[in-house]
Amino acid sequence: LKYAGAGAAVLMLPFELRMALASGTSPGKDSVLVVIDVQNCFLPGGSLPVSEGDQIIPIINMLGKKFENVIFTQDWHTPGHASFASSHEGKSPFDTIELPYGKQMLWPDHCVQGTKDAQLADGLDISHAQLIIRKGYHDEVDSYSTFVEADGTTKTGLTGYLKERGLRNIFVCGLATDFCVSWSAQHAASEGFTVSVIEDACKGIDLDGSLAGAWQAMKDAGVERITSNDIS
Numbered sequence: 001l002k003y004a005g006a007g008a009a010v011l012m013l014p015f016e017l018r019m020a021l022a023s024g025t026s027p028g029k030d031s032v033l034v035v036i037d038v039q040n041c042f043l044p045g046g047s048l049p050v051s052e053g054d055q056i057i058p059i060i061n062m063l064g065k066k067f068e069n070v071i072f073t074q075d076w077h078t079p080g081h082a083s084f085a086s087s088h089e090g091k092s093p094f095d096t097i098e099l100p101y102g103k104q105m106l107w108p109d110h111c112v113q114g115t116k117d118a119q120l121a122d123g124l125d126i127s128h129a130q131l132i133i134r135k136g137y138h139d140e141v142d143s144y145s146t147f148v149e150a151d152g153t154t155k156t157g158l159t160g161y162l163k164e165r166g167l168r169n170i171f172v173c174g175l176a177t178d179f180c181v182s183w184s185a186q187h188a189a190s191e192g193f194t195v196s197v198i199e200d201a202c203k204g205i206d207l208d209g210s211l212a213g214a215w216q217a218m219k220d221a222g223v224e225r226i227t228s229n230d231i232s
């Protein structure tokens with residue numbers, strides 16, 4: 001080793017550290033890619049389409065190959081769900097109302113349980129994904145976050161799942177940046193996980209500055225903002 005150059009010394013480092021030095025973060029055994037709500041409803045042609053939502057699918061598929069641990073989330077509403085404008089007399093999509101737990105944005109009917117609209121996007125190609133967690137299935141309560149419902153108290157169980165499996169490094173991507181991605185990332189941070197949001201693997205809805213607001217809120221919560229290039 002005395003005569004070896006720096007290149008040879010680097011080769012003696014553990015693989016994961018070497019990869020981290022080479023380019024960005026290499027997901028380890030304690031890392032998980034959380035793919036939020038990449039479902040037909042949120043793609044062009046769906047019931048609540050996110051503009052260009054389909055464009056992130058190839059990036060997510062590429063990321064999926066770099067993670068041993070991948071989980072999906074699925075917005076999974078009952079028919080007549082409280083978050084649907086159609087459930088409230090005289091209300092239109094994108095109006096807001098007061099529900100017992102606070103302000104609720106109203107949406108078109110979307111992601112109804114068992115429908116084609118609610119299915120995960122056909123283009124997703126991550127067959128080693130380990131879990132699909134569903135949320136928003138209580139009639140009277142919405143759940144942007146995949147950890148805690150909008151009432152602020154009802155848990156989905158995901159924190160327990162991740163903690164039991166020792167998955168403490170969370171990488172979030174999917175739809176929509178300013179709703180389910182943002183709320184999930186913030187709750188993950190508040191549960192004590194290390195959280196990064198992969199910006200180019202997300203798309204936002206952006207109502208009234210909600211996208212900028214979401215990035216600020218995520219930053220304040222200690223969430224890292226990265227791109228897919230940061231992951232090797």
Ligand code: VGL
Pocket residue numbers: 037042075107144175176177178179180181
């Ligand atoms: C979402 C609005 C309503 C999302 C879900 O996945 O971001 N947005 N339901």
Ligand code: ZN
Pocket residue numbers: 075077083107110111136
């Ligand atoms: Zn929803």
